[in-house]
Amino acid sequence: MAVDITLLFRASVKTVKTRNKALGVAVGGGSDGARDELFRRSPRPKGDFSSRAREVISHIGKLRDFLLEHRKDYINAYSHIMSDYMRMTDTERDQIDQDAKIFMRTCSEAIQQLRTEAHKEVHSQQVKEHRSAVLDFIEDYLKRVCKIYSEQRAIRVKRVVDKKRLSRLEPDQSSKSTESSSSEKASQNSSEESEEKSTTEENRDKNLTEAQSNFGLWGDGRGEDELSPEEIQVFEQENQRLVGEMNSLFDEVRQIEGKVVEISRLQEIFTEKVLQQETEIDNIHQLVVGATENIKEGNEDIREAIKNNAGFRVWILFFLVMCSFSLLFLDWYDS
């Protein structure tokens, strides 16, 4: 296991100091040491870069704390246990979302700015590498914090959707129940009325005619009764059918919603990958454009070269022909 010899080191520093003092060696240490160190530190370039980087990190840290603090309230409030102490209204949640988004945007802009500036001042390769690595770390940190935020938000959206679904289902059921209850009441009323009618009819007639009329009237009453139960049955059947239809629709819609959520998740993954490839594709695009330009220029150069070659040949030919003509002329002149 590793052994911590820092204390041993400090002890040896002390021994060296005392030894140097004893030898009278002039050394930058001793009582002047503290002041010297201060002096040495202040002209050191405190590094705008690193201080700004640390600022950005502290911002992101604040964002993270802010999100974590309100996370419990954010998620928890949908429990049906009413604790009005901690409850968050929707507007508050929206506010949190807005703030978080603005924050993240400013942070990523700051990182971009740092990135462009970082490479301007320095000339050393190592420092450049170091700075770009530092910026990568910061971006990674920001991404992790954003993930917290997006997880929270996903949970919230899901709950909203669930709630909407539930609330939509309620009026259907209540309307169905009122319908059935009203039909029940209607049937009850009609049966009461028919009873009243039959008693009055009996009181009016006391002979056979009474019985007959009673019988007749009673038959009429029962006919009215019989009509409504049928209607009741028909209504009930229709109700059942409607309920069944609604249920199946509801199931299908739920399935589709699930699939859509999955698809959206996949889309997220795809967009992430596509964005990653974007810079590379841009590079390739640039290269290709450059290459086509080069090839065009090359073609033109070749054409010119061919022309020059041809022109050159024409001139040579002309020169030779002229020479031969002049020879002929001289020959003719002489002779």
Next chain:
Amino acid sequence: MVGVKMAAAAAASIRERQTVALKRMLNFNVPHVKNNTGEPVWKVLIFDRFGQDIISPLLSVKELRDMGITLHLLLHSDRDPIPDVPAVYFVMPTEENIDRMCQDLRNQLYESYYLNFISAISRSKLEDIANAALAASAVTQVAKVFDQYLNFITLEDDMFVLCNQNKELVSYRAINRPDITDTEMETIMDTIVDSLFCFFVTLGAVPIIRCSRGTAAEMVAVKLDKKLRENLRDARNSLFTGDTLGAGQFSFQRPLLVLVDRNIDLATPLHHTWTYQALVHDVLDFHLNRVNLEESSGVENSPAGARPKRKNKKSYDLTAVDKFWQKHKGSPFPEVAESVQQELESYRAQEDEVKRLKSIMGLEGEDEGAISMLSDNTAKLTSAVSSLPELLEKKRLIDLHTNVATAVLEHIKTRKLDVYFEYEEKIMSKTTLDKSLLDMISDPDAGTPEDKMRLFLIYYISAQQAPSEADLEQYKKALTEAGCNLTPLQYIKQWKAFAKMASAPTSYGNTATKPMGLLSRVMNTGSQFVMEGVKNLVLKQQNLPVTRVLDSLMEMKSNPETDDYRYFDPKMLRGSDSSVPRNKNPFQEAIVFVVGGGNYIEYQNLVDYIKGKQGKHVLYGCSELFNASQFIKQLSLLGQK
């Protein structure tokens, strides 16, 4: 039950322990905890060549990045000042390193310094640093100074090597040179003992040491025993107590350290081999878990540190993450070829699966009422997308192994290594030879002169009595005709004479290799690896001398070879010179250390041996790792005296 589990954990991977120690060091010497939403801290890592060798098999560049290292640089390179950054140093405490560090302190390159020394630093050198820090008024900048005790290189879970940079210093040749002086021997022994001590500190256990008499191993054992004893006696500063030990303290058994000298078995390093890892080490340029292949395309792949750029070479890392490598590094080569084929098949099947999804999705877009199909396919698509990175990784590994195995196969075919392997196995097991040695040597198209030399040396070493002068002359003539250098033979003659005086020549056990003939399944599958003409040999279990020594010592068996091995127990108050072990129970963990060099054949043999025993662990270490050609070079240098 708990005790047994702790014991198993104690013998657990030395690689894990070293990695944990390194990670803690990189985390400013505070134990490392994975924190997902932690703020990033960045630092710069500076190491020397020793540190680089230790870190590179264990941590990849990506892992370094995860720990927050932005730059990793060599100590003796030109480094620019990077203000406001803490720097972690991981160096050996040598003069030049200390000077360079003092220079850094004076130039104020970084903001704070965390100094970690690979092995213990002496007081005077510490004062040198203190002096420089005072002169530069940088004492407060030196935040922490640690002795890491990590002076060994772990290559596998259970294999370690002492050093790589200065291997000439502790090589076989250096130890066995006839003109070696006492002081040189002392320095060599000190280096070896220092590394072994660091190893045991990291392992967290005090071993029981056994070694043969009259060899370099004995000297190492005496010194190591002394060092451990001194450290244990100093109870205040002892490195073996304290709560950092953890599981090691609870194990009921202490491990057994078997120190053997290379001279016990000179034939194994020369042996031609047939298992994958050993073949790669023998035939290709395999170094610290990285293999360099010569290829026409030049793509270079360099993790930690600055490696010199070479043209037309490809390097691959064969690491613990590579599952195929871990499974097959000990298998015979034809098996490896088959498995690569199988992996390729399964990868292609998965790829087709993913491609088919694409067409299904296209189809599904047109069909309106296919909601049920949709449900199936979104699930399939999600799983396909999430498994894509795995598929890519798998493809990369398959490519890697295909290239490596093809390169190895090339060598096998041109040098006819399978024939040599079979022949040597027969020689070493003293079964009848169907082809005379002279024929083998004078065969022009079988193997390089080096191969022939190896074959002849193995024959010479394992012969019961030396061949007659006439035979020897004949062999020598044939060898020189084939173009071999005869100097190793001189040395082996001397060694054999000496070894005969010391003890009976070791036998290599019974072995039988069955050639499976040309009509094997490998060729019938129409594989990429055209294995015609290469016999498909099946290895039978045999025990090399080192394994046999380990077996008898670990199981407390009585064996004439090992009965007079010395016994050291650093925890005993008085050292004794006896050979009688006080502990009569068989050991559960053992560490085999070969002084003078080791190789993968022995390692594989040990691994195979211990696989058959339940609940026992073996770690293999050597002072340097060489393959046969390097060993032949050393032998020829020795023979030239």
